[in-house]
Amino acid sequence: MxxxxxxxxxxxxxxxxxxxxxxxxxxxxxxxxxxxxxxxxxxxxxxxxxxxxxxAPGFFDMHVHLREPGREDAETVQSGLAAAANGGFTGVAYMPNTEPAIDSAEAIALVKEKARGSLTEAFPIAAVSVGRKGEALSPMAELVEAGAVAFSDDGAAVASSALLRRALEYSNMFGVPIVEHCEDPDLAGGAMNEGYFSTIYGLPGVPTVAEDVIVARGVLLAEFTGGAFHVAHVSSKRSIELVRDAKARGIRVTAEITPHHFTLVDEDVKTYDTNYKMNPPLRSREDLEAALEGLKDATIDAIASDHAPHAPEDKEREFIYAPNGVLGLETAVPLALSELVGKKVLSIETTIEKFALGPRRILNLPIPKIxxxxxxxxxxxxxxxxxxxxxxxxxSKSRNTPFDxxxxxxxxxxxxxxxxxxxxxxxxxx
Ligand SMILES: [Zn+2]
CATH class of the missing domain: 2.30.40.10 (Urease, subunit C, domain 1)
Known part of the structure; x- marks a missing residue:
């Protein structure tokens, strides 16, 4: 044909x-x-x-939650990949925080089987630690052999500096990065960005420093080990500065940003609609401005959706108790075209780079050629x-989006x- x-x-x-x-x-x-x-x-x-x-060369979303196995009511591999194709993505990398976690070759094989026949290819990001428990390192050699393109305990940061050091050393031997969910659990625990609006809205806050501390730790350990450290869903001005400085020093650090973090701000939580609850939370106007600068000067290498489907009964709770995360696969490209290209933040060429080239460079995947x-x-x-x-x-099987x-x-x-x-x-x- x-x-x-x-x-x-x-x-x-x-x-x-x-x-x-x-x-x-x-x-x-x-x-x-x-x-x-x-x-x-x-x-x-x-x-x-x-x-x-x-x-353009096929777009790639390097941060997607498919929810299978474990929460097939929220998303399956097939429904997630259909949403990806519908959103213009020909490839995705999916996170291992399923139930059970993707920490074995068998778990990867199961998703691969489910993904068969899709237009959009699905690449596994395997867990850093067994069961994402933050204790023992996962069998990295076996996982890379099975197709893992990166490691992450996404949903949480790698539990200790010692574990992250070893993860960076091993992953470097296999030529894959560590993708870090940068959040210090001791500093976090709130429901929205800590600041003026969390006070006004009466919600517990998560300060940006909870992210910055873990970005700084990763930068230092990447420098120390020579491993590749990737900052998932960067959201704070200070974190972006840390990545910029690290790159200038030749440290192997990269970063992605979600469309909601370059579009919405903490003030938007005003209706207490749980479709505005995500982790990291929507930040301040100043953080958003820093993100646009980071996209412009290539501190931020990639746009990734952090597509996080949730069943309605989970999201329809009080703001404090609702789970974090929003859909992203079908709105990522439209948001980039509207908010970045349309508002002359990025050219169309650079936007294509952030979707098609940046993610694949980070994950060492071949870039499709026209x-x-x-x-x-x-x-x-x-x-x-x-x-x-x-x-x-x-x-998608879910409907949790602030962009309806x-x-x-x-x-x-x-x-x-x-x-x-x-x-x-x-x-x-x-
Ligand atoms: Zn995350």
Missing amino acids: KVIFKNARFIDPERKLDETGDLLVEEGVIRRIGGTTTEEDANGADVIDREGLIV AEGEPANLTVIDPAEVWTYDAAKSK KRLFTGKPVAAMNQGKLWRDGEMKTL
Whole structure:
């Protein structure tokens, strides 16, 4: 089967490609870039002809919670990967904080089996410690062998400095990073950002220093061990400064940010809607401004959704007792296009880098190329489409999002990978 994108703009930042023309994909392989399609080519092809479409290397979300095994009522591997494709992602890395935790080759094999047949590829981030208990190191060699692309005890920071030191030493031997959920449990424990608004709203606060302390520890141990340390969902100004300084010193530190942290602030908690409760919490306006600077100067390497589905009965509680986390796979790209590209914080090229290149560089995964003869691993976006997100139509099994009914400018309109095309909420095999 053939697919033709007519008059599209192809942007491949890795190869400095930025051209306009037609793109022909046949049997899942890019056959031709540029020029105009002949009638013969167009014969029997699925022609996608929309003005202003941008074709980019497939986007990758390096921070996703799939909830299987354990909470299949909130999300399954299949529903999570459908939401990913619907959001324009051709690859995701999923976190190990399932029940049981992903800390064995068998656990990885189970998810791999469930992911079969999806357009979006799923890469495991395995637990740093057995059962994420923060005691014994997980069997890292076996886990890398089984496909783990990183290690994390996400949901919590690595329990001790000694364990993190050893995790960095071992993971470095296997060439994979440690992805740290930067939160000191002794300093944390609140329900929103600590500051003026937590006082006004009468909610217990989590200070930014709870994050900064663990970022600083990771930076120092990365320097000491030579290992690669990745800051998940960075949210504080001071943490961003620590990452910036570490990079300037040549320490192997990288960072990702979530779309909610560059879009919303602590003040937005005002309605006590639990869809505004996440960890790290929404921070101050000053932190958000620092995040935009960090995205601009490449201190922040990647945008990752921290897609965290929760069943309604769990989220519909008092703010203090509700679990942390919001959906993200279907709103990440629209938020970046609206809030970053639309407001001229980042160019479209740099935004593509944060989605397609940054995450794969951090995880040492091959970057898809827009080139003739290459497998079609592509994300297609319409940066001008104005549309309203309807969470009720989400491909996720959950509905916990603060962005329901939000008006966006810019949308992922198609994705291609593994010989499949996702378009208008449907998957086709090519
Ligand atoms: Zn986390």
